[in-house]
Amino acid sequence: NVAHGLAWSYFLGYLKFVLPELEEQVRKHYNQTGEILHSSRLHILLPLNAVAPAKMEEVDQNVLFHQNLPEMQLDRAGVRKRVYKHSIYRIIDHEQKTYFCVVEYATPLLTLYQMSQDSTAAFSEQDRTQQVLLFYRTLNHILECSLECRNRYRLILLDDQQADGEPQHLSTEIIK
Amino acid sequence: NVAHGLAWSYFLGYLKFVLPELEEQVRKHYNQTGEILHSSRLHILLPLNAVAPAKMEEVDQNVLFHQNLPEMQLDRAGVRKRVYKHSIYRIIDHEQKTYFCVVEYATPLLTLYQMSQDSTAAFSEQDRTQQVLLFYRTLNHILECSLECRNRYRLILLDDQQADGEPQHLSTEIIK
Numbered sequence: 592n593v594a595h596g597l598a599w600s601y602f603l604g605y606l607k608f609v610l611p612e613l614e615e616q617v618r619k620h621y622n623q624t625g626e627i628l629h630s631s632r633l634h635i636l637l638p639l640n641a642v643a644p645a646k647m648e649e650v651d652q653n654v655l656f657h658q659n660l661p662e663m664q665l666d667r668a669g670v671r672k673r674v675y676k677h678s679i680y681r682i683i684d685h686e687q688k689t690y691f692c693v694v695e696y697a698t699p700l701l702t703l704y705q706m707s708q709d710s711t712a713a714f715s716e717q718d719r720t721q722q723v724l725l726f727y728r729t730l731n732h733i734l735e736c737s738l739e740c741r742n743r744y745r746l747i748l749l750d751d752q753q754a755d756g757e758p759q760h761l762s763t764e765i766i767k
Numbered sequence: 768n769v770a771h772g773l774a775w776s777y778f779l780g781y782l783k784f785v786l787p788e789l790e791e792q793v794r795k796h797y798n799q800t801g802e803i804l805h806s807s808r809l810h811i812l813l814p815l816n817a818v819a820p821a822k823m824e825e826v827d828q829n830v831l832f833h834q835n836l837p838e839m840q841l842d843r844a845g846v847r848k849r850v851y852k853h854s855i856y857r858i859i860d861h862e863q864k865t866y867f868c869v870v871e872y873a874t875p876l877l878t879l880y881q882m883s884q885d886s887t888a889a890f891s892e893q894d895r896t897q898q899v900l901l902f903y904r905t906l907n908h909i910l911e912c913s914l915e916c917r918n919r920y921r922l923i924l925l926d927d928q929q930a931d932g933e934p935q936h937l938s939t940e941i942i943k
């Protein structure tokens with residue numbers, strides 16, 4: 592059950608310490624730029640087909656990279672000053688209003704996608720969809736039990752079949 | 768089988784693209800500093816007890832942080848210019864000779880360690896040792912089959928029971 596371990600790794604190796612710092616970085620960003628974010632939660636995208644492109648603009652032109660938040664540096668497992676940062680995106684709705692949000696795909700989905708492409712992994716596309724759902728449910732459960740992370744995130748499950756008919760599916764889902 | 772997924776994640780989400788770049792970064796480092804490294808391989812530490820401290824100096828005073836290699840930036844899963852970097856350590860042997868090596872602990876071991884501490888994870892210390900071994904064997908197999916990564920790494924399994932009697936166990940193992 593690959594997804595179970597990936598959800599724990601994503602929480603323990605990332606969300607557990609970046610989520611509590613997010614509010615402070617959003618405040619610093621406001622002090623530096625005067626920009627107010629639509630939400631200081633980390634919006635975490637979970638596409639069911641595990642397709643997580645590097646640039647969201649390729650998926651929906653109403654989601655544009657704006658700027659990175661101030662970075663965080665930590666000594667971890669022998670790597671000194673390892674860098675952690677998030678990207679702010681500018682999202683335009685159907686009325687041309689602008690929203691600034693901190694958004695990113697759940698990176699472990701890249702692992703699930705690539706495993707389904709690597710013949711050594713013996714991992715099919717059906718396994719993959721099942722594992723994305725297991726990742727989502729496990730992560731959701733872990734985060735709900737975590738006092739440090741409560742209310743600091745939003746998990747957004749994206750159905751690619753629904754998205755096929757709607758080019759603005761991503762922007763609509765983020766600002767809901 | 769948590770370790771199986773963590774090994775794939777560590778390869779697909781990290782080693783597969785950092786290992787091929789290592790030689791180039793070691794060359795850049797030589798151009799900037801004139802320092803020659805004992806090896807341009809990434810030395811990956813795998814302690815059987817999954818204890819991976821932030822600073823190696825705490826484990827063995829003959830392993831001292833020297834400097835970071837030049838960093839690499841990639842757009843990944845919506846995070847723009849995510850930073851990847853490695854640390855160079857200065858290792859002193861029993862004859863006071865100095866070696867420069869690129870070393871770090873295998874980060875997923877932190878996940879295994881913390882899972883065994885988190886009551887929500889239902890993961891015992893026995894599970895943990897078994898999973899570290901499974902991680903090592905899976906990773907070893909994946910890396911041996913990978914043309915891009917061949918000869919660019921060294922996996923170093925560390926037995927904490929052996930280390931207990933020898934304060935210089937870590938430095939000795941790295942420069943073997």
Ligand SMILES: Nc1nc(=O)c2ncn([C@@H]3O[C@@H]4COP(=O)(O)O[C@H]5[C@@H](O)[C@H](n6cnc7c(N)ncnc76)O[C@@H]5COP(=O)(O)O[C@@H]3[C@@H]4O)c2[nH]1
Binds near residue numbers: 604670698773780
């Ligand atoms: N030593 C080291 N230096 C790195 O820069 C690095 N980046 C990743 N990894 C390890 O490779 C594997 C794959 O990474 P992935 O990004 O898919 O998952 C990552 C990713 O989803 C998230 N995460 C960690 N660091 C960041 C980050 N800087 N930005 C965004 N997400 C991050 O949390 C997961 C677990 O991270 P780690 O537990 O640190 O170990 C990872 C993992 O075992 C690294 N290991």
